[in-house]
Amino acid sequence: MSQIETFYDVMRRQGITRRSFLKYCSLTASALGLGPAFVPKIAHAMETKPRTPVIWVNGLECTCCSESFIRGSHPLAKDVVLSMISLDYSHTLMAAAGHAAEAALEDTIEKYKGNYILAVEGNPPLNEDGMYCIVGGKPFVEQLRHAAKDAKAVISWGACASYGCVQAAKPNPTQATPVHKVITDKPIIKVPGCPPIAEVMTGVITYMLTFDRLPELDRQGRPAMFYGQRIHDKCYRRPHFDAGQFVEQWDDENARKGYCLYKVGCKGPTTYNACSTVRWNEGTSFPIQSGHGCIGCSEDGFWDQGSFYDRVTDLTQFGVEANADQVGMAAAGVVGGGVALHAAVSALKAAQKKSQDTVSQSEEV
Template identity: 60%
Template sequence: METFWEAFKRQGVNRRDFLRFAFTITGLMGLSPSMFPEVVKALETKPRVPVLWIHGLECTCCSESFIRSATPLASDVLLSMISLEYDDTLSAAAGEALENHRKEIIKKYWGNYILAVEGNPPLGEDGMYCIVAGEPFLKHLKESAEGAKAVIAWGSCASWGCVQAAKPNPTTAVSIDKVIKNKPIIKVPGCPPIAEVMTGVIMHIALFDSLPPLDAQGRPKQFYGNRIHDTCYRRAFFNAGQFVERFDDEGAKKGWCLYKVGCRGPTTYNSCGNIRWYNGLSYPIQAGHGCIGCSEENFWDNGPFYQRLTTIPVPNVEANADKVGIAVATAAAAGAIAHGVISKFRSKNNKGGE
């Protein structure tokens, strides 16, 4: 299989643009600039990695996010960075031809391909709540994972179970790690995950032939190492005790902290605050809506979304200039009155002493 650099040259990409791309990818993977030479070398020498992308119970929002990647473009990812061999949503082929190709890829690249899973398997009724190519997705998942060198759980559906696994969970939907026990799984939660995060995870595996550093829950540390609260541009208002009380109040118009109207930023780990969405254009908090914690486990059952978390202490309201002025004036008036009372008291005492 051709290397990344060979794929770029085939498409007419010059050396300058190739190096610019390598620098972008270095930052996207959360690596330091000193790693840039190693990334260039890997792009020049490593073969593109075959990827199988399968779909269980889900809404396809992960794919929708991915194809809107702007840095790099989704087309560059698919055509130059990885070898997407199977995707029953994006593939031009369909039916038996596509399913036969999936089985051929599994045999041909046994132990060397990446399995990307979007959605989750329902265990109820022997998996009959989700059928792919005439068979339960549960079987589809096990068969596809058997020869993979690593498995990526795209989105909160595959990572945690998401809305399908929310109470009362009639289909007995579960996260994929409840089914796949013998393969390393990288969880990339979010509903959906950020496109550039998805690209960064794939590229790390492809270029370094290893998993990115993971936290205790199996999430890549470079993308899930901080709370949204830690990188939120509204954090200063939280620290100052300036909160939106209602979505139509003056605080909302001034862009104050959304914590009191339910924002889950203080308990949610993701890159929304720094990478944002659609080439850094915006994210829910910037658009005026609090984080609902979509990348956290069981977030559907952690509602209601518009009530604040009582476990997070709210700072005291910071006194603004007007309040300080009023307080000073009040204190001065009180001081003047007190001074007058004391003066009169002293005057009476002095007269009595005479």
């Protein structure tokens, strides 16, 4: 096998200074929750290890993951990591098109058999033999299976690949299916979000390069370092939540003061992601900071959890639009009414029995 360049080689070739390179390493270390001692380790890995080839395939998706990725807060993320990926195969970013592009994919699979990482953006629809998503004249699901066969590991970028996202929302006519339900024999890392945070995406790749293994995953297969805590746990508006100070209406004084968005449906308490710590667009802001509740985009089936603007959301299982309180109150009302009626009949019956007993007693006398 020909000598593959290291990340550092590529960076230097792109005119990046060693100083910037080391800054990238320390930024990544802190993003991964590692101590300063790991900075030289990351630098060493980037300098010596051959870069990991990545094949980036796109199924049913909106490309927001790619868009997020190229907006990584550090220029190196897009200049280096990205350019290396585009060297191999990525619809959105590679220069090649048509047959040349498909040939490049085959080339990479052949050349790096068992060593490349397959990054999947979007998911395959399985209905009608996968005809709802065609890549290079063939259903995407075939390309996915083909590319996954010789991959070292699979990264599921975004909510689409991880959980299905909007195209898999009920009733899911195309039967859009998350990657882990199609590829079952490879280690899969889910990096959910719609899209995931750029630093999270580059962080995952850097971790895999530095330590030659998958990052620690949580119960659902997400990297624990980024998805180990809820938005709510690190939200800067949390003190208002504990105080019981909520935005009641979107245009009220409380909204202007930046109170907690819990009552207007913020899904922060049930959403595992790094938005409230890493934030977006070079750490500028995140949804709650800009005044809108979290919609829970990195959670499984977030489109099917009722309104983004309700705390107690509607249950879809009952065929009517009603939330747990409405269903419960209706049931309790029926039971309460039944109890009242039963009590009334019981009283009547008791009175009737009493009068009959009195009659029979007087007859006996």
